[in-house]
Amino acid sequence: MNALTLPDVAAQASRQALPLDWVGMCGIATPVLIDGQRLSATADAGVSLDDGDARGIHMSRLYLALEILEETPLSPALLHRVLRQFLDSHEGLSHFASLSIHTDLLLKRPALISPLAGWKRYPVSIEAHLKYAVFHVELKIQIPYSSTCPCSAALARQLIQQQFVDDFANQSLEHAEILAWLGSANGIVATPHSQRSMAALNLRLDTHVDELPLLSLINEAEAALGTAVQTAVKRADEQAFALANGQNLMFCEDAARRLSTALRRSSSITALDVRVVHAESLHAHDAVAQSRWQREAS
Numbered sequence: 020m021n022a023l024t025l026p027d028v029a030a031q032a033s034r035q036a037l038p039l040d041w042v043g044m045c046g047i048a049t050p051v052l053i054d055g056q057r058l059s060a061t062a063d064a065g066v067s068l069d070d071g072d073a074r075g076i077h078m079s080r081l082y083l084a085l086e087i088l089e090e091t092p093l094s095p096a097l098l099h100r101v102l103r104q105f106l107d108s109h110e111g112l113s114h115f116a117s118l119s120i121h122t123d124l125l126l127k128r129p130a131l132i133s134p135l136a137g138w139k140r141y142p143v144s145i146e147a148h149l150k151y152a153v154f155h156v157e158l159k160i161q162i163p164y165s166s167t168c169p170c171s172a173a174l175a176r177q178l179i180q181q182q183f184v185d186d187f188a189n190q191s192l193e194h195a196e197i198l199a200w201l202g203s204a205n206g207i208v209a210t211p212h213s214q215r216s217m218a219a220l221n222l223r224l225d226t227h228v229d230e231l232p233l234l235s236l237i238n239e240a241e242a243a244l245g246t247a248v249q250t251a252v253k254r255a256d257e258q259a260f261a262l263a264n265g266q267n268l269m270f271c272e273d274a275a276r277r278l279s280t281a282l283r284r285s286s287s288i289t290a291l292d293v294r295v296v297h298a299e300s301l302h303a304h305d306a307v308a309q310s311r312w313q314r315e316a317s
């Protein structure tokens with residue numbers, strides 16, 4: 020038997036004539052090249068099936084169009100080219116094509132004080148759409164950070180003041196006594212709660228940019244948040260982190276506002292949806308805030 024005699028079910032007519040919005044494959048394993056790194060990724064690739072009478076799309080054509088991802092750095096132009104190939108290989112069948120790539124960006128981050136560094140993982144999705152000739156790219160990035168509650172800090176300060184009053188009522192104090200008290204457990208009788216928090220950035224990219232600005236966007240977001248989670252940590256780093264958090268008290272509303280304001284300034288972004296989640300240690304539930312810009316509410 021040769022290829023000419025193989026049955027081709029996709030070429031048959033559909034028994035139930037109905038166009039489909041999206042048909043494709045999800046979870047295709049592929050390497051991708053981002054920021055000079057070769058990363059393990061999965062891709063979701065598909066097209067619309069406009070012709071309701073056609074039985075199926077040609078999945079192998081989409082799959083094979085992804086081969087270029089392993090040798091060409093990922094960029095808006097490359098995504099556009101692959102999507103163009105999806106549509107060209109489905110002429111008469113499809114007007115819409117999409118490609119989503121899911122990977123983890125690994126960035127080496129220095130410690131705050133010590134000369135150490137370690138790797139940090141940022142889950143990233145790059146989602147490209149082509150509808151007729153209209154091309155869009157969305158970047159989805161997750162960024163972990165630390166947040167300390169400003170309300171809890173104020174309440175803790177008040178308790179420390181009260182402890183001071185209780186311990187030294189009607190006493191005149193020497194500098195050394197106060198210093199010793201500050202270094203005792205009573206000097207920090209209450210601590211504010213803080214939590215590992217997560218920012219989920221959903222950014223519409225200006226498709227004229229040459230490269231995916233993932234690194235610069237992550238750096239801008241972390242600078243806006245102020246207290247990125249750390250990798251390698253010695254005590255000196257932990258102390259610097261404690262100081263940074265004490266100087267950077269924030270509600271989830273503060274975090275969302277800061278991120279949104281900083282990212283709107285980025286020339287590579289044309290719209291955004293930012294959602295921050297503070298996994299509160301005060302509560303068993305999360306504190307969440309969201310900011311949209313140039314996007315209709317969903």
Ligand SMILES: Nc1nc2c(ncn2[C@@H]2O[C@H](COP(=O)(O)OP(=O)(O)OP(=O)(O)O)[C@@H](O)[C@H]2O)c(=O)[nH]1
Pocket residue numbers: 027029074075076077078079080
């Ligand atoms: N459309 C479709 N194809 C599927 C599905 N599941 C598996 N396939 C297989 O995907 C394979 C590739 O399909 P095509 O791209 O049409 O393969 P082909 O006909 O050899 O390739 P072309 O000549 O380029 O059309 C076929 O063997 C299909 O059976 C499905 O749910 N839908």
